[in-house]
Amino acid sequence: MAGENPFKGILKTLEKPGGRGAFGQYYSLPALGDARIDKLPYLIRILLESAIRNCDEFQVKSHDVEKIIDWENTSPKQVEIPFKPARVLLQDFMGVPAVVDLACMRDAMNNLGTLTRSILWSLWILSLTTPFRLMWQAFNNMLVVRPGSGIVHQVNLEYLGRVVFHTNGLLYPDSVVGTDSHTTMIDGLGVAGWGVGGIEAEAAMLGQPMSMVLPGVVGFKLTGKLRDGVTATDLVLTVTQMLRKHGVVGKFVEFYGKGMSELSLADRATIANMSPEYGATMGFFPVDHVTLQYLKLTGRSDETVSMIESYLRANKMFVDYSEPQVERTYTSYLELDLQEMEPCISGPKRPHDRVPLREMKTDWHACLDNKVGSKGFAVPKEAQVKVAEFSFHGTPSQLRHGDVVIAAITSCTNTSNLSVMLGAALVAKKACELGLEVKPWIKTSLAPGSGVVTKYLQKSGLQTYLNQLGFNIVGYGCTTCIENSGDIDESVASAITENDLVAAAVLSGNRNFEGRVHPLTRANYLASPPLVVAYALVGTVDIDFESEAIGVGKDGRNVFLRDIWPSTDEVAAVSPQCCSTSD
Template identity: 85%
Template sequence: MLVVPPGSGIVHQVNLEYLARVVFNNGEILYPDSVVGTDSHTTMIDGLGVAGWGVGGIEAEAAMLGQPMSMVLPGVVGFKLSGKLRNGVTATDLVLTVTQMLRKHGVVGKFVEFYGEGMAQLPLADRATIANMSPEYGATMGFFPVDHVTLQYLKLTGRSDEKVAMIESYLRANKMFVDHSQDQVERVYSSYLELNLEEVEPCISGPKRPHDRVPLKDMKADWHSCLDGKLGFKGFAIPKESQKKIVDFTFKNDPAQLRHGDVVIAAITSCTNTSNPSVMLGAALVAKKACELGLEVKPWIKTSLAPGSGVVTKYLEKSGLQKYLNQLGFHIVGYGCTTCIGNSGDIEESVASAISQHDIVAAAVLSGNRNFEGRVHPYTRANYLASPPLVVAYALAGTVDIDFDKEPIGTSKDGKKVYFKDIWPTNEEIADVVQTSVLPDMFKATYESITTGNPMWTQLPVSPSTLYTWDPLSTYIHEPPYFKNITMSPPGPHPVKEAYCLLSFGDSITTDHISPAGSIHKDSPAAAYLMERGVERKDFNSYGSRRGNDEIMARGTFANIRLVNKLLKGEVGPKTVHIPSGEKLSVFDAAMKYKSDGHDTIILAGAEYGSGSSRDWAAKGPMLLGVKAVIAKSFERIHRSNLVGMGIIPLCFKSGEDADSLGLTGEERFTIHLPTNAGDIKPGQDVAVTTDNGKAFTCTVRFDTEVELAYYNHGGILPFVIRNLIGSTQ
């Protein structure tokens, strides 16, 4: 087993640059590489021609214990690319365009394969960027077959000539290699899409979802539309009279001002873009031109640079451009997931106060792949995904309320207005610096020593015991309850009778809403738990860092400060109504009250429930809260699988129906008429649901395979695997 120490980079980028084999050589047997990973962006490796996708941690744990993985054979969408990207258009602009197209087309649970003559012009790093964002457009994977571009990248990243030759020979022999110099046979796909790369234009996405793409030329108008719009994915409902509000505050003894749309976080982050030398060096060239003109970033904007691997540092230093990024505040903060996953850190207290006390819609601009509400930072209600060069440009402008074509982003040292076009590099400029600065030796040097780690890692004490020793005082790792009182006999289906609705949601509830990974709010149940154990607020860390403690993660379930629960009648926040008493409580406290009174709970939801990260805690948490079923219009692939893995029943409303059309308020009690014998349940069967006030409707049970029914019968995938392991040794 190869262990890559913490701080070495983001696993998807390390996989792309070093770990992936493309073709395995197991003795004298050759076979195609494949991977499943416990992060939804495992799909990045599909850009290298390796079939891979994300799964929940529950499923991965079972696979590591020998359990095969099952899935329904997916449809395959053919996505034809033609032409070539225009000057000034980046891979990020392309992926945001593709994401919008595929999300509109509908590809949840499907494979997407890219093909066409445009592939010959598309660099591997650009392909990896598109493959990376498969979860954002909903596909299981976005696959790029191996061709000459793939082979060139393998050589660039230090794979030996012999290995590359073996890969090409094997794939050609098995008719899995695409040779663009030959006529291509038109393949048959389940459905088709096509994009001329020449039509892609500069854009960003936001303010609350990755597929809400905004052309750069329309950004100012779109921003004002969002201020006007009713509260939702594209609206903040700011009254007209308040939209031009200016808040004066003091920043480190100097006067400062904030307006709606002002940028307070600008982050070059995430494996999506930091793995791509063209956009990283493009950002550095923007910084260079800006510095030479005398432009500066406002001191209260939190800037950061977090590459996905150490190779990025090497080529930024080789190019001589890192110093310009540093000058603008984009210092390297580490190699890993930062702002994109909510590890933004605090913004300065005076800035936070100005935002919260005056209800300012502050903005974050990041080169990440997700911008869901409450994910990036508690104080940035508007979050935009952009290419690294655009992140630098918006940091310089200091606001998203700007028309880059018409308005200056600043004033030069000689008093002249500086426009976007004055700092934007050409494709030729970027290509020249990539050619001279990104070298194979950099990849070799970085990965030859990657397993060494740092002193903090190498000096960790390791117990010789084969059993883990639980520390009852640890607030980071706590013995979970999943196997307590487990018996060899499966418990069978749990009847859901007279269950209360814990939460009622609309569309696009993400795993960030369900189980946030970012900061622990000072007034949350998780914060109370930590303070009771002597942990000071400065040491709270994040939910992501404490996911080894079920007590904290259960308290963090549905703790997102931007949660919109219909039971609260318009109020936003991590609370719900305890139906029997009418009390408004934190979700955790309400769930514990239901459990102590012996009541099951269910959740009502709209479309795309569980989109976003593959976070298994988004299923583990609800299970610990006592949730027995989720009834939704549709589920994202990984989250549905995770719910099954934790013994929670996923149910879909019939087409054209939802909670609103059926007149469900969430105040009813629900009974799910599922057979009590697992053998009588069929994958995808219809089931009746009734309420205590006489309503009745039909749902589809989203157990998709017989294997998933077996998991449900055992109370989840892990009890199933444990019983099988014990049974095989007896």
């Protein structure tokens, strides 16, 4: 049976600045007086705090706490620990069955004369229909986000993430498990979160601890600063390649180093979102001043942000780059100088097959030559120059190997990122001003992660140019990444199939496995939103952007990628006009 928490002696009161009273109480890690805690990764400290706070010598025991404190020695032994996340996040198609299960349990408990509200422990669900909003009123600790708000992960980042909970006078770190692998996006906000199966999620909702192997933690040190013109997408594709090569399956990744202070919160969320693609349980960014700035930007109150900072500083979970850093212990180490990043894309079939943009043309021809596999299509030399003639709505047209038929700005991986979205819009603006157009048979689309993107693109006046090139907003949610790209024109489909062409799709998503995007696009490349627009304009992946023009302007001159690519300063100049998401 559950007993009294043996760690009540380390409960401390967190005072508000200026003697304005107290925020509440918290379980103080420093009060344990154990020097080993200072060297623990921040992720492990979150697991430790949860074990201490929930310790009842029944579901969570004192020796579980000791296992976590001694993480450096116990994690290599694959020991198991219980973990109780602060909340559970369900998207539509996984949330509906879960809520139905809860409704059944509600009826059963009502028949037993038990209060319905005792069923649910903590559930945050993105749902669709009125009956589930009514269910919201039937339980404690349940929130339903209205339909049309956006992809669950981006809404979680912009609105739902607490960072620190304040419940019944008790403060503790936010943590979340969700029924989608990209729940990890919230790790960019300093909230420990990862994807789980439906059964695990339901058990957690009902207050049962999750049994998990105490993980190894890879320390990923970031130094330097991204060069002008290099995007967060370029960085994340590089990180994905490095971590895949290193081997991080079943592990946590924690980013640290002074380069962290040069990355925006959106850049961090972009990297965290891709955790499933590099194989880690999560890629975590501890809370620092950048996190606090984002919380204010997205409408969290000054009082809330002050509480978050005060609590995390008091409990040694806050990173302050102006203070001497205690060297933390990690299972293994990686290091990356942001200054060395360069524009790149990944493909044609896997997210970790990164190709520097300057090598893309050479790599594409190698893929045509190579035997069938992750980097090959085995197209005979004589067939590589094939030209398929077809009629597109009465206009004579041509298709070749490598021609783009789908160009999609999609997925919360990149559409949560203000800088790359504004970059894409500025590429579109410059292209329109020069008179460039997208070939009419290329299926273009823009599916942002949330309505916030629409607000700032409209506020900046840049959505007009995206629309002009065909990147109209089609909705808020996962599209091309999960084969929701829809049909391509019948004449284009026929030209591809009848001539056995290797057609291409370029998307700003996170997954590009063959058949995942569209059955007729055998070559699928992940790229930053600005590059998606650029590839739509040129109409093929068979190009060297440095030496070959992407089109001819209305003045008759060749236009190169460098002519329409925005500088970091140009993007920064637009940002203040539209960056507030609290409107």
